[in-house]
Amino acid sequence: MTKRKKHWLVGLLIAVVIICIGIGGAGYYFYNMAVARGKKGFVNTSLTIKKNDPNRTQKLWYKNAKKYTWHEMSATGHLKLVASYVPASKKTNKTIVIAHGFGGSSANMGAYAGLFHELGYNVLLPDDRGNGRSQGNYIGYGWPDRLDYLKWIKQVIHKNGQQSEITVFGTSMGGATTMMVSGEKTPKQVKAFIEDCGYTSVYDEIVYQAKSMYNIPQYPLVPVVSAINYLKNGYTFKQASSLNQVKKNHKPMLFIHGTNDTFVPTKMVYRLYAADKGPKQLLLVKGAQHAKSYAHSPKLYTRTVKHFLDKYMK
Known part of the structure; x- marks a missing residue:
């Protein structure tokens, strides 16, 4: 091998190493931004209740409601998880388990807790691992959480009785969590699922957000973060x-x-709906942005949810 070729190969090797280090560093940066526990500046998780909030009544009710604290151990990782439970005004064996969104916690789900309370249901609102009062150093995007929710469901049955009827509900990441739970073997007491603006997969959502928020292509960064x-x-x-x-x-x-969802693009719901193998219904809320369908059209949302629950939570 000539001296020139040796210099060329060494230079190429150094360049490859530098590129790999750079990609690895960028991967860890985006891992910390997207997965590691911590406040996410691009997500609004404010608990301020504005006077013109369409869901103000429900949020105020949840803020002031007497909440019972439940505890559970995570299905993996030996993490202590925490949830808030509010029984219905009139005793019932019907419970809605509510999954929160990315970077949020049960405290951000007051509007939905209030909605289901008005409809006569008990509500259980867990803080996912890595969120709220629960332990954990990463956000699971619903995947490890799906197994945690199975444990919460079993706790509802244990405390409220074998005659329990349960629906799992969630928005955004919570919607994805709900769908992820649906693919597991759930107890007979789980009667239905309601998902609001969940994504097709964590990979699809992060690819979309990398492009939408940072104009970063899928390769090589997203596979590295994965x-x-x-x-x-x-x-x-x-x-x-x-x-x-x-x-x-x-x-x-x-x-x-929502038809104006640009955070989890509306097109995702069509693939999800087509793939589902159970009895199903699709509500598209015209003009609603991400996780805003209830606030955008509260009467339509309430009517649709009530009719669906009345059908399957008998």
């Missing part, structure tokens, strides 16, 4: 698929999505 997540947390973003989970679901599901 690999980091696998090494740290035991699963890849492609494994965390709502789409694959609803293909295994045979229980009733109501899909809800």
